[in-house]
Amino acid sequence: MKTIKQKKLLYTTLFLFALVNVFCSTNTLTETKEKSKNTKGDVKVGAWYFGGWSFPPDEEGYTFHISPTLVNEYQEREPLWGWREDDSKIMEDQIDYAANAGLSFWGFCWYENTLVEDPKLMDNLNNALDLFLQAPNSQKLDFLLLSCFPVSPVNWEKLCEKTVSLFEQPNYLRVDKKPVMVFFNTEELIKGLGGLEEARKNLEAYREKAREAGVGEILIGARVAPDIINAGYEANYNFCGFDFVTTYHQSDFGRVSEGANDYGSLIEADQKTWERLASNNNMLYLPTLSAGYDMRPWAADHPTVPASDYWFTGVTSERIANHLQGGIEWIQENENKVLGNLFIMYAWNENGEGAWLTPTKANGTDRLDAIKEILTND
Numbered sequence: 001m002k003t004i005k006q007k008k009l010l011y012t013t014l015f016l017f018a019l020v021n022v023f024c025s026t027n028t029l030t031e032t033k034e035k036s037k038n039t040k041g042d043v044k045v046g047a048w049y050f051g052g053w054s055f056p057p058d059e060e061g062y063t064f065h066i067s068p069t070l071v072n073e074y075q076e077r078e079p080l081w082g083w084r085e086d087d088s089k090i091m092e093d094q095i096d097y098a099a100n101a102g103l104s105f106w107g108f109c110w111y112e113n114t115l116v117e118d119p120k121l122m123d124n125l126n127n128a129l130d131l132f133l134q135a136p137n138s139q140k141l142d143f144l145l146l147s148c149f150p151v152s153p154v155n156w157e158k159l160c161e162k163t164v165s166l167f168e169q170p171n172y173l174r175v176d177k178k179p180v181m182v183f184f185n186t187e188e189l190i191k192g193l194g195g196l197e198e199a200r201k202n203l204e205a206y207r208e209k210a211r212e213a214g215v216g217e218i219l220i221g222a223r224v225a226p227d228i229i230n231a232g233y234e235a236n237y238n239f240c241g242f243d244f245v246t247t248y249h250q251s252d253f254g255r256v257s258e259g260a261n262d263y264g265s266l267i268e269a270d271q272k273t274w275e276r277l278a279s280n281n282n283m284l285y286l287p288t289l290s291a292g293y294d295m296r297p298w299a300a301d302h303p304t305v306p307a308s309d310y311w312f313t314g315v316t317s318e319r320i321a322n323h324l325q326g327g328i329e330w331i332q333e334n335e336n337k338v339l340g341n342l343f344i345m346y347a348w349n350e351n352g353e354g355a356w357l358t359p360t361k362a363n364g365t366d367r368l369d370a371i372k373e374i375l376t377n378d
Helices: 004-036 068-073 088-100 119-134 156-167 186-192 196-212 233-240 263-279 296-301 317-333 366-375
Strands: 044-049 105-110 142-147 178-183 219-223 244-246 259-262 284-286 288-290 310-313 342-346
Touching (some): 088 366, 156 178, 186 196, 196 219, 259 263, 263 288
Parallel strands (some): 244 284
16 A cells, blocks of 8 residues: 555656646647748748728729729639628638648738828728737738838837837747848838938837837848849948848839730749849848739729839749749758748739739639649648
8 A cells, every 4th residue: 555655756746747748748739830830841931911901992882902993804803702801700711721821921011100191091001910910810820010101200109119019929920039020111211210320220229129028139121122223222221220131022123015024024033133132232131922913903093003004914823833932942042141031922912913812703722722732742
């Protein structure tokens, strides 16, 4: 018969063994969750996300982005769920589609609207991000912010506070445990903050706010033009404190002529941009891949929309997937130059601009199925 002391020792041993099992299981689940956000080897592939599909409609059901020409003449672009996205179930479905295809993250176009006309209306641009954060399945994807509106000392504090609070989200995209933040209008940001010296001070203050909030160090990116030739930009961006450069897409660089251009010239522009930005600067680089570009529907309804005199044809799911495979191989060969082995596609839902991965009523999940073959097969 066991003594009381022996029984206590046995119970303690069993308890510790169970505790170790729980800890190991938790670690295994965490590792599985992290691995589920890895795509092709060590390369993590994501997509830019444009949140302009939930503005209040006019009497005929149109908005600036859900415009008459887009709706009536470019029906092949309409997402499976329709043009609008301001619904929690639609967001849940989008997350599932993206994650099931092997995407790891979305880069949300994000807007601090203090300085714009009618800030309340323009806050609709951030509805998608809000729905994403509230979605019960949001942990299937990481996310990062691409700040798209210019800033000044008037709204800089607000921008810092809002973004730092989002950095605290468990699925905010990190590289080496550092949240990744990108500014779209880099030159306007520098000018708006008062020049290089003031931009440097404000970016350092931004970093300090992140540290004080317990976020730690952050990685700040500068969006540049794909064919940038100004030799001074790198020194200026280094001086300001940017950590890496990126682009949104390479359509202007791929333009061969007015009117129709084959998608092959856009693929070539992507490839040239990867080489140019990786080779000609000492900053890290976040490469992007263009899945098309065709602004004709928006240009027809909004003649002031720029870059609307050319477009790309021959964009197919197979060509996008082959281009993606080539991009992944390029990153694997140049990983010392690429930020965290990240790769971002233009775009998840720039359906108005002619670049989308979303399933459509016309073609279903053909594009997602094609990239899934690349991302989920080693």
